[in-house]
Amino acid sequence: MSGAGRRFSRWPSGLLAAAGFGALLVFAAFAPEFLPDPDPSRAWQGPGEMPPFGADDRGRSLWVYATQGASILAWPALLAGFVVALLAVFGGVVRATGAARLDGWVQGMGEVVGALPRMVVVLVVALIVPADSRSLYPLAVTWALLAAPGAMDEAAAVAERLGGSRFVEALRAHGYSAARIFLLHIVGYNLRPVVVRQAAEVSMQVVFLELALSYLALAGDRPSLTHADSVMSWAGLLSQGYTWLVIDMESGHALALGLGLIALVTGASLAVSHAARAR
Amino acid sequence: MSAPLVVLQDLTIRAPGRLLVEGVEVVVEPGRVTALVGPSGSGKSLTARALMGVLDVAPGLERGSLRYPALDPSKDWYDGVRGGGPRAQARLLEATRALRGAYLSYSPQAASSALNPGRTVGQQVALAVGRRASPPASLGAEVTRLLRAVGLDPRTAAALPGELSGGQCQRAALAIAVAPAPRLVIADEPETGLDPVLRRAVTELLVEVVQSHGAGLLLISHHHDTVSRIAGAVVRLRPPAGAPEEL
Amino acid sequence: MSPPVVEVRRLEKLFEQAGPFPWSPRRSVGAVQGVDFAVAPGEVVALVGQSGSGKTTVSRIVLGLEEPTGGEVLLEGERWDGLPESGRRPRRPRYQYVPQDAMAALDPQQTALETVEETLRTLGGLSAADAAARARDILGRLGLGARLHALPREMSGGEQRRVTLARVLALEPRLVVADEPTSGLDADRRGAVLEALVGNLPAGAACILVTHDMSEARDWCRRVYVMLAGRVIEELDPRADTPRHPYARILFDPWSGPLPAHPLSAEGCPFRLDCPLAASVPDGRCARSVPALTPVPGSAQRVACFAEAALAPASAADSAGSPRHAGPASDTL
Numbered sequence: 131m132s133g134a135g136r137r138f139s140r141w142p143s144g145l146l147a148a149a150g151f152g153a154l155l156v157f158a159a160f161a162p163e164f165l166p167d168p169d170p171s172r173a174w175q176g177p178g179e180m181p182p183f184g185a186d187d188r189g190r191s192l193w194v195y196a197t198q199g200a201s202i203l204a205w206p207a208l209l210a211g212f213v214v215a216l217l218a219v220f221g222g223v224v225r226a227t228g229a230a231r232l233d234g235w236v237q238g239m240g241e242v243v244g245a246l247p248r249m250v251v252v253l254v255v256a257l258i259v260p261a262d263s264r265s266l267y268p269l270a271v272t273w274a275l276l277a278a279p280g281a282m283d284e285a286a287a288v289a290e291r292l293g294g295s296r297f298v299e300a301l302r303a304h305g306y307s308a309a310r311i312f313l314l315h316i317v318g319y320n321l322r323p324v325v326v327r328q329a330a331e332v333s334m335q336v337v338f339l340e341l342a343l344s345y346l347a348l349a350g351d352r353p354s355l356t357h358a359d360s361v362m363s364w365a366g367l368l369s370q371g372y373t374w375l376v377i378d379m380e381s382g383h384a385l386a387l388g389l390g391l392i393a394l395v396t397g398a399s400l401a402v403s404h405a406a407r408a409r
Numbered sequence: 410m411s412a413p414l415v416v417l418q419d420l421t422i423r424a425p426g427r428l429l430v431e432g433v434e435v436v437v438e439p440g441r442v443t444a445l446v447g448p449s450g451s452g453k454s455l456t457a458r459a460l461m462g463v464l465d466v467a468p469g470l471e472r473g474s475l476r477y478p479a480l481d482p483s484k485d486w487y488d489g490v491r492g493g494g495p496r497a498q499a500r501l502l503e504a505t506r507a508l509r510g511a512y513l514s515y516s517p518q519a520a521s522s523a524l525n526p527g528r529t530v531g532q533q534v535a536l537a538v539g540r541r542a543s544p545p546a547s548l549g550a551e552v553t554r555l556l557r558a559v560g561l562d563p564r565t566a567a568a569l570p571g572e573l574s575g576g577q578c579q580r581a582a583l584a585i586a587v588a589p590a591p592r593l594v595i596a597d598e599p600e601t602g603l604d605p606v607l608r609r610a611v612t613e614l615l616v617e618v619v620q621s622h623g624a625g626l627l628l629i630s631h632h633h634d635t636v637s638r639i640a641g642a643v644v645r646l647r648p649p650a651g652a653p654e655e656l
Numbered sequence: 657m658s659p660p661v662v663e664v665r666r667l668e669k670l671f672e673q674a675g676p677f678p679w680s681p682r683r684s685v686g687a688v689q690g691v692d693f694a695v696a697p698g699e700v701v702a703l704v705g706q707s708g709s710g711k712t713t714v715s716r717i718v719l720g721l722e723e724p725t726g727g728e729v730l731l732e733g734e735r736w737d738g739l740p741e742s743g744r745r746p747r748r749p750r751y752q753y754v755p756q757d758a759m760a761a762l763d764p765q766q767t768a769l770e771t772v773e774e775t776l777r778t779l780g781g782l783s784a785a786d787a788a789a790r791a792r793d794i795l796g797r798l799g800l801g802a803r804l805h806a807l808p809r810e811m812s813g814g815e816q817r818r819v820t821l822a823r824v825l826a827l828e829p830r831l832v833v834a835d836e837p838t839s840g841l842d843a844d845r846r847g848a849v850l851e852a853l854v855g856n857l858p859a860g861a862a863c864i865l866v867t868h869d870m871s872e873a874r875d876w877c878r879r880v881y882v883m884l885a886g887r888v889i890e891e892l893d894p895r896a897d898t899p900r901h902p903y904a905r906i907l908f909d910p911w912s913g914p915l916p917a918h919p920l921s922a923e924g925c926p927f928r929l930d931c932p933l934a935a936s937v938p939d940g941r942c943a944r945s946v947p948a949l950t951p952v953p954g955s956a957q958r959v960a961c962f963a964e965a966a967l968a969p970a971s972a973a974d975s976a977g978s979p980r981h982a983g984p985a986s987d988t989l
Contacts, residue, residue, distance in 0.1 A: 293760030300761035303719050304823070305748035305779045319765040409765050409807055449842040575840075576707055602839050604706040604868035609910035631843040634911060 143405035150398025151208075157200035164360050165198075166190050174380045184383040186370050192387055199364035199391070202357045206270035207336040207395075211329035213274035214281050218328050221282025222321045223312060228295030233286070240279030248276045252339065256355040266356045269343075270336045277335070281328035288324050289316065326406035330399040337395050341365045364391050412478035413438050414593040414625040415513070417460050420473040422452070424466050428649040429455055435644050437593055437625040439479065442616070444636045445629045447646030453629045454518060456646065457595050460627070461513060462486060462505030464498040479592060480512060511540050513593040518601060518629075520582035524570040530556075530581045531566025537588035555584045558617070560610045576602045583611060587618045594618060595627045600635065608632065612639060659733035660694040661831050661862035662718060667691040668726030669713055669886075688713050688724070689886040697830075697860040702873035702894075704907065705883035714883070715833050715866045719753050720744050732830060749779045752824040754834040754853070758817040762808045768795055768819045769804040775823045794826045795819070798852050814845045821852055828858040835866045850876050870894075870908045882907060885926035888949060889960040900952065900959045900966040903927045925962070933963035 169189035177184045183192035221240075224233050255272045259265075293300070301311045317325075340356050344365035347354040357363055371385020413436050420433040430452035437443045445453050455466070464470055470493070475486040486505065490497045509515065514537075517523040525533055534552045538544060545551045553563045559580040570578055583599050596615060600608040612635050619626045630636055636643065669688040688710045695701050703711040716722045718729055720736060729737040731751055736744070755761050762771060769791055776787035795804060798818045808816055817837065824832060834853060838846035846869075854876050857863055867873055873880045874894040882890040882904040890901040899905045905912055918929035921943075928934045928942040941962050949958040953969040961967065 292764065293757065296755070296757060296760040299721060300753065300755045303721055303748065303753035303755075304761070304775070305745060305827075307745065310778065315763050319763055448844050574707065605870060605907055605910040606706055606916065609915055613915065638911065 140405045140407075143401045147398050147402035147405055150394050150401060153394060154200055154204050154398070157197045158204040159201075161197035161201035161361070162194060165362060166194060176380075176383055183387050186366075186384060187373075187379075187381065192367065192384060195362045195364065195367050195384075196387060196391060198361040199366070202266055202361060202363055203337050203340045206266035206340075207333040209267065210270040210274035210336045211333035213271060214278055214332045215325045215329040217275075217278040218281035218285040218325045219317055219321055221278075222285030222289045222324070223316065225286035225289035226292065226294055226298055226312070226316050228298070236282065237286075240282055243276060244279040246276060248273065251276060253355075256343070259355075261353070264353075264355060264358055266336070266340050269339065269356060273336055273339060274332055277328075277332045281325070281332070284324050284328065285321050288320055292316065292320055320408075322406050323403075323408040327403040330403045334395060334399045337392075341368065341392075345369060364388055367391070411439050412482060414477065414479050415460055415627075416474075416476045416478060417456075418474045420456060420459055420475075421471045422455060422459065422464070422466055422473075423468050423471045425468075428471075429466065430459075430646070431649045433473075433644070433646060435460060435627065436642070437627050438641075439592070439625050440619060440623045441641040442619060442626045442628055442639050443642045443644060444640035445627060445644050445646065446631065446636060448648065451646035451648045453646055454597055457515070457597055457627065457629055461509055461515060461595065462501050463509075464490070464501065467495050468492075469494060469498050477508070477512065480508075510537065510591075511589060512591060513595060514586040514589060514591040516583045516586035516594070516596045516599055518597040520575075520579040520601075524578060524582060524585075526570050529567055529569055530561075530573070530584075534566070534581070534584050534588050537585045540589035542590075551588075555588055556581075558587075558614045559584045560607050576604075576607065579603060580607070580611065583614070587614070590622055591624060593625045593627065595629075597629045598631070599628070600630060600632055608635065615639070658697055659730075660696050661699075661732055662693075662695040662864065663730040663733075664691055664693050664714070664718065664727070665730075666727040667714065667717060667724050667729065669710075669717060669722065670725050687886045688717070691727075691883075691886075691888055693881055693888065693891070695831075695862040695864060697862055699879065700854055700857075700863040700865065700877045701879045701881065702865045702867055702877040703881050703883060704867060704870065704873050706868060706907070708885075709883040710886040711866050711883045712835060713886075715835055715864060718864065719751060719833055720748075721753075749827045750829050751831040752827060752829040752833070754817075754820055754824055754832060754837055756836040756839055758813070758820045759808060761820050762816060764808050767805045767807055768800055768811070768815075768822070771819055772823050772826050776826055780827055790826060791822075794822045794856075797856060798822050798825075799848075814841060814849060817841075817849050818852055821849070821856070825853075825856050825858075829861060830858075831862050831864070832857065833864045833866070836868070837865065838867075838869065838872060846872065868907075885920050887926075887946070887960065889927075891949065891956075891958040893956065897952075897955055897957045900957065901927075901961055902931045902933055902966070904959075925960075931963075933961070933965055936965065937962045 172180060172185050172189035173187050175185040175189070180191055183196060185191055186195070221236060224236055252269050252272055255268055259268050298311055301315065302308070341364055343356050344354045344363035345368055348365060348369045353359055354363065367384045367388030370381050371388055373379040374381040374385050415435065415437050417433065417435040421431050422429045433452070433456050435443065435445065435456065445456060447453055458465070459470070460475065462475070470487060470490050472491060473487055476482070476484065477486070486501065490501045531552050534555055535548050538548060538551050538555070552566055556563050556566060561577060561580050561584070565573060565577060565581070570581070573581065579599065579602055583596065586594055586596065594615065599611050599615065603611060615626055615628065616639050618624055628636070628640065667688055668690060671687050691710070691714055693701075703714060705711045713722065717724050717737065720739070724737055728735065731747070766774070769788070772791035772795060773787045776782045776790055777784060780787065782790060792804065795801060798821060800815060800818055800822065803811060803815055806815075808819070811819070832853070837853060838849050841849065850872060854863065865873065865877060878893060880892055880894050881888045882899070882901065884903050890899060890904040892899060899908050906916065913932065916930040920926040921928050924943040924945060925931070925947055931942070934942045947960040947962050949960045950967060951958050952967055959966050
């Protein structure tokens with residue numbers, strides 16, 4: 131396959147990823163600050179009667195769920211991805227410079243952090259956060275830090291396979307600047323696939339973390355750990371939609387929307403990994 | 410007249426679209442050196458691995474017979490593998506597993522990737538020594554002796570393969586190959602990356618192993634001076650017709 | 657008369673010993689203790705020696721990848737050692753390096769064409785179109801015309817090496833230092849790689865081959881510097897002279913005498929414990945001082961030895977010369 135051919139095949143995935151993430155951020159931007167007032171006469175109306183997504187058991191538009199849910203998780207998930215990406219790049223670059231002591235320290239820290247039970251740590255953090263400033267941000271960052279060692283290891287392995295410090299030295303001897311070697315070759319061409327994939331995975335994991343925590347909170351009729359009570363998470367869609375499965379209520383459209391949003395996030399994550407893949 | 414250590418006949422291996430080796434015959438007698446020579450792409454490493462029961466190409470073995478007369482005069486190890494494809498070859502791999510590292514040993518071409526990166530050189534040599542029928546009283550002394558014989562400083566026993574140069578890894582792999590006092594040593598280009606003086610040292614070690622233990626040696630080498638000095642028999646491979654010219 | 661491309665004077669590199677722990681970082685062992693040589697434009701010379709002889713260290717110092725602890729390096733008449741990296745980088749395209757591990761110098765995400773194009777655009781200052789055309793040309797000349805769009809992992813070892821060569825030669829350097837360019841390659845491929853390197857050097861370029869393969873040095877170089885324990889112990893023209901130094905003799909033909917069994921000596925001549933000529937030197941001079949490079953009467957050859965037999969005029973020593981191989985093909989099978 132020619133060089134040009136290789137590059138062009140990434141465009142569809144890139145566009146898909148951009149569209150998916152773009153949609154997510156647009157939803158987040160349009161989130162109303164509070165839940166609308168209930169209107170029992172419109173309970174469970176379908177998308178035809180209450181566009182665009184229909185209504186919940188209290189007659190509130192599911193559009194609110196979609197947008198508020200997005201606003202809860204969109205930026206924290208992206209932040210988590212960004213944190214992992216940064217640390218992965220760091221891990222890879224340290225290995226490439228051949229700074230043995232720093233590399234050893236990084237690996238040691240990674241082993242300690244990697245051994246921690248993630249859910250326990252996340253829950254501890256969630257319980258520490260004061261009740262009136264609940265948000266997904268601290269949990270997302272915590273999750274990212276816990277996931278970082280794995281990403282750093284993978285990036286370091288890529289740097290190692292590249293030739294590590296011998297690669298850097300050979301290109302330096304050739305005459306390339308350190309910026310070109312590290313930013314373009316090491317990070318841009320070689321670490322990119324690993325870093326993007328890890329970041330996308332962690333972002334997705336944060337989304338699922340939020341859904342899981344909120345769902346459990348709803349099921350237990352408790353306040354959520356990830357958002358204030360005035361907004362609804364996508365977990366609400368799943369919770370509402372659950373009744374369709376179990377009691378045969380007419381809430382199928384809520385479930386469909388919930389699953390559709392999850393598919394959107396998953397699809398965008400897969401698409402961006404595919405677009406950034408290695409040759 | 411003792412039985413040959415290995416008799417390989419009419420070895421023919423097929424890859425998709427072409428033959429990799431055709432009609433190859435290799436015999437190694439105890440106390441003798443057989444050299445396997447030929448240009449790149451002629452299938453030397455493939456033949457050496459096939460001789461150990463390691464067939465990792467599909468569709469793979471088409472014809473041939475493999476016997477270790479000194480072990481079992483009648484058994485043809487390729488029975489049931491000819492034309493049997495990857496599954497039969499995997500079975501052969503399992504069946505011959507016990508032989509590798511004991512009856513025969515292999516010093517590979519790309520030594521640094523064949524060594525266990527997680528264990529020190531000394532540990533790996535000691536493990537190989539432990540496979541002898543009658544291990545020596547002092548393991549440490551034997552490890553030191555073997556390392557010295559391949560021209561390595563005994564202090565490299567404490568080093569991990571990743572800390573050694575390519576040439577040092579090559580020699581460590583050779584020490585591991587001769588350590589279990591095998592009946593048959595297969596050395597795949599053992600002189601790669603070594604300077605002329607070390608090449609001679611390594612060649613002399615291989616000869617010493619052959620003469621003092623009565624082992625047989627299959628040597629793959631493209632160094633004329635080594636082969637002409639120590640080989641009793643030479644098997645010359647040529648790339649089969651239709652093989653691509655690889656530069 | 658133009659200045660030599662490379663001039664090395666009293667070069668010295670003394671390493672601290674690596675720590676006593678086995679997990680200490682790996683260091684190159686060779687120290688360099690007083691090396692002088694010069695390479696004129698158009699010359700191809702070899703630095704030959706076993707691992708630890710210092711040949712790799714010398715080549716790295718010449719390239720500016722390491723700093724010497726003493727002495728000077730001049731490239732094209734200008735001081736090179738001690739320059740800060742900012743002073744070196746603009747000149748680096750003229751002094752190129754072919755590393756031992758060709759794969760380590762290639763970006764696995766770039767095709768052969770992209771690799772050479774980048775070199776020409778970034779270091780050669782060419783436009784994208786010119787760079788593409790020149791890159792195709794040089795890759796074609798090295799026999800890679802059909803592999804332009806191949807990634808390194810899709811290429812054989814020889815092809816990878818030739819991509820590295822293409823990128824180096826595309827800059828039309830004044831100096832090429834090749835570190836064991838054929839290591840790990842089968843004998844039949846070695847000639848092709850050296851042919852590609854030496855055959856495509858720009859006119860007037862100097863080349864230093866670092867190798868431990870004597871036949872390579874003999875076939876491609878006009879001068880060979882044999883190194884041992886950080887010093888040059890012999891300088892000769894491999895086509896006209898036979899080696900005189902007992903160690904150089906063994907290096908050229910390892911089977912010509914007994915294998916060295918002793919470690920190198922720290923005092924006096926490093927080879928004295930294994931040297932067959934040491935007994936013939938009066939006053940135990942070999943143990944007390946290090947011999948300097950002395951010219952052999954009647955030729956440009958120089959030997960670092962006290963023994964008369966090594967320094968005898970050309971005709972007498974030739975009769976004791978080591979057997980010569982018939983030519984490049986004889987070492988291959």
